[in-house]
Amino acid sequence: MTGQQRGFTLIEIMVVLVIISLLAVLIVPSVMDRPDEARIIKAQQDIRAIESALKLYRLDNLRYPTQAEGLQALQQPPPSAKNWKGPYVDGLPADPWDAPYRYRIPGAEGRRMDVFTYGADNREGGQGPDADIGSWTLDQ
Numbered sequence: 001m002t003g004q005q006r007g008f009t010l011i012e013i014m015v016v017l018v019i020i021s022l023l024a025v026l027i028v029p030s031v032m033d034r035p036d037e038a039r040i041i042k043a044q045q046d047i048r049a050i051e052s053a054l055k056l057y058r059l060d061n062l063r064y065p066t067q068a069e070g071l072q073a074l075q076q077p078p079p080s081a082k083n084w085k086g087p088y089v090d091g092l093p094a095d096p097w098d099a100p101y102r103y104r105i106p107g108a109e110g111r112r113m114d115v116f117t118y119g120a121d122n123r124e125g126g127q128g129p130d131a132d133i134g135s136w137t138l139d140q
Helices: 010-032 034-061 070-074
Strands: 102-104 114-117
Touching: 034 070, 034 114
Parallel strands: none
Antiparallel strands: 102 114
């Protein structure tokens, strides 16, 4: 052994940095969208669960909760519910953006009822993570 140390040349280091940069440009955008996708999927699952609880409520009480009773009727019996057998949910979840899920009866466009969230921006309309997610969008 001669005691001479061999290191990386500047060109070798630059090539490695270019390769890492290219990988970052290709991989990071797809990874960055994952949290938004996960929130949308969670909202869809929550809405399905709330819809199922509303259907059980309707079986017991022969009607859905009124607008005034809201989703709270799934946890505590409203005075008008004569055959309440709940609670129908363990707890009312907040949407993935920490806003309450919304309930509308009658629903829009002739639907019996709607359960929905306004998405990340908490305003009606929008696209991507800001889009409204509701019972009417689950089968699309």
